[in-house]
Amino acid sequence: MEQKRLFWAICLPENIKRKLFGLQSKLREVPADVKWVEQHNFHLTLKFLGDTRASQVRELTNAVSHSISGTGAFSLELAGIGFFPGPKRPKVIWAGVRGEVEKFKQLHEKVEEAVARLGFTDHSNRFSPHLTLGRTRSLRGSAELVDRAALIAKDLEIIGKIRVDSISLIESQLTRKGPIYTTLVSLGL
Incomplete structure (x- = not known):
């Protein structure tokens, strides 16, 4: 049985990916132990599904399409830099999301409900809108990375x-x- 590792996401235009890469490049100047997300892979995750039977793709598509129908377009801004779970022991370096965040959260809920009906019921993580820039592999250089991010964030308005x-x-x-x-x-909104 063929498996595919799947997730639902909002794709980004190339000009935004270039700006994110520029931001990431400033952070990369710190010799921290980080696996950086590649420019062409930047996205906003709505729902990670994980290993899924290839035969379920059509069913997933139909369920989500029905659930999000009529949602309508909305606007988001990428701004700020932060860390999960926090700056003392950073595991994920992220760019923040603001703007019509409530609509983003509602879209997430619609996707979550649609896939839950098909058995994808992992609600282990609270949804926190963000864009992942990188993940630390160890704490080596993390204090310097946090300091660098704070300096960059002071002058950073909207990415x-x-x-x-x-x-x-x-x-x-x-x-x-x-x-x-x-x-x-x-799928269009």
């Missing part, structure tokens, strides 16, 4: 504005060089 008018089901193939993302389906 970019995004008009969200569709979501995508993406397959993530893990390789030694990093994940390869393939968009399987895009």
Whole structure:
């Protein structure tokens, strides 16, 4: 039985990805032990599904399409830099999301409910809108990275504005060089 590693996401325009890469480049100047997200892989995750039977793609698409129908487009801004779970022991470095965040959260809920009806019921993480820039592999250099992020954040206003008018089901193939993302389906809002 063929399996695919899947997630629902909001894809970003290339100009925003370039701006995020520029921000990431300033953070990379610190010799911290971080696995940085590659520029072409930047996205806003709505729901990570994990290993899924390939035969379920159509069913997932139909369920989510029905659930999000009529949601309507909305706008988000990427701004700020932060860390999960926090700056003392950073595991994830992120860019913040603001703007019509309530609509983003409602869209997440609609996707969550649709996939839950198909058995994807992992609610282990509270939804916190963000864009992952990188993940630490160890704490080496993390204090310097946090300090650098604070300096950059002082002068950082808005990284970019995004008009969200569709979501995508993406397959993530893990390789030694990093994940390869393939968009399987895009659904308009």
